[in-house]
Amino acid sequence: MTSLLHRVKSKMAIFAHRKARGMLDGEYGSVFRGRSLDFDDLRAYVPGDEVRDIDWKASARHGSPLIKRYVAVRRQTVLLIADTGRNMAAESRDGETKKDIAVMALGVVGYLAHRHGDVVGLVCGDANSTRSLPAKAGEAHLERLLREVDSAAGLDSGPSRIEDQLEHVARTVKGRFLLFVVADEFAASPGTEQLLRRLRAQHEILWLTVRDADLAGTGSAPRESFNVADSSVLLGHVAGSAVVAAAYAKAAEEREAGRQAMFRRTGITQGHVSGSSTVMTELFALLERHRRAG
Structure with missing residues (x-):
């Protein structure tokens, strides 16, 4: 069985040359300002x-x-927070499974933390349950975390609800950590915003959203698909309708605007990816924006 961490490091080598990876290391090191x-x-x-x-x-x-x-004054703690509900078993905008993109992003940040001597933990789950793995050092531990995310997210998982994982962190985590959250395009709400304000007062937070696939049939031949959230069928000829496509695009834009506004109000640095090939570039930009905002 191929190591997930080995796969992450291989993709890092493919998508970014040595100088770019060094720049990413530098940006990561700027997140924790105490030294x-x-x-x-x-x-x-x-x-x-x-x-x-x-x-x-x-x-x-x-x-x-x-x-x-x-x-360093002390070893820092990075907490990876991942949505492993069935939304993450869906296709992303670039056609990859969202789970695979999440594993790539979590692996890159976890590996950066490992290179800097930091310890890494994990909180993941869905609306039915949340699982927590304590922060430790070492590549073997990081591999275990990635395998947990990879195996937990599937069509038989519970509904996605990243708020439950965030609430678990708010209740149980003491001290100041770097929280790196990977989730899908959830809808903002007053309750979520209040929870994020509470977490932001204690932790550094970086948020990465994995983009949804385009509406079935847009930009390609109409085809039948299904919604992983409730298994409802999306008829290709309906999805291909200009009226339906326009309504879908408008709803998606409104949801995106609401989420962006919530992140701005709570002071959380966020970014988004559509596929594995954009993970390295977006993580660099995310870390740079976080440094500048601080």
């Missing part, structure tokens, strides 16, 4: 590093910018 004053070593500057960390004297001697690195 000691114990100098460790110097490394080459990459876009996204803090200018204040440049060692100007060493840079002048070297001929190019060098960044001062410090020994």
Whole structure:
């Protein structure tokens, strides 16, 4: 059986060259701003590093910018939060299963945390149950987390309800963590916004939305599909109707606008992906936006 983490690292190598992966490392390191004053070593500057960390004297001697690195005060904790309800068994906009994209995104962030010496935990589930795995270090542990998400999300899972997983975190997690949430295009609500405000007051939060597939029949030959949420059939000739397509697009835009407004009001940095090929680019942009917002 192929390791999911190995698959993630292989895709990282395909979708981003070495310099880009170094930039992603730098952006990840900027999320936790607390650090000691114990100098460790110097490394080459990459876009996204803090200018204040440049060692100007060493840079002048070297001929190019060098960044001062410090020994971390303590190991940080990253908590991956994933929707594993049956919505994640549906197709994404690029045709991949949403679950596979979620595993890729969670794997990249988990691997970045591992490279920085941080520990990683997981909270995942659906409307029926929530499962929590404690934060630990090591690639073997990260592989276990990814396999948990991969095996939990399927057509026989309960309905997606990311609010339940967030509520579990609010009730049980003490201390300040980095929360990395991966979910589908859920609808915003006053209750969800209140919960996010509560979490944001305690934690750093990054949110990644996996895009829904286009309405069946749009942009291609009409075909029959079904809604994974309730197994209702979506008739290809109905989905191909211009009137139905327009109404669907309007509803999707309104739901997106509501979600975006909620994230702005709660101060949560968010992004979205349509397929595995966009995960690396969007995660870099997400981390950069979070740094700038801070």
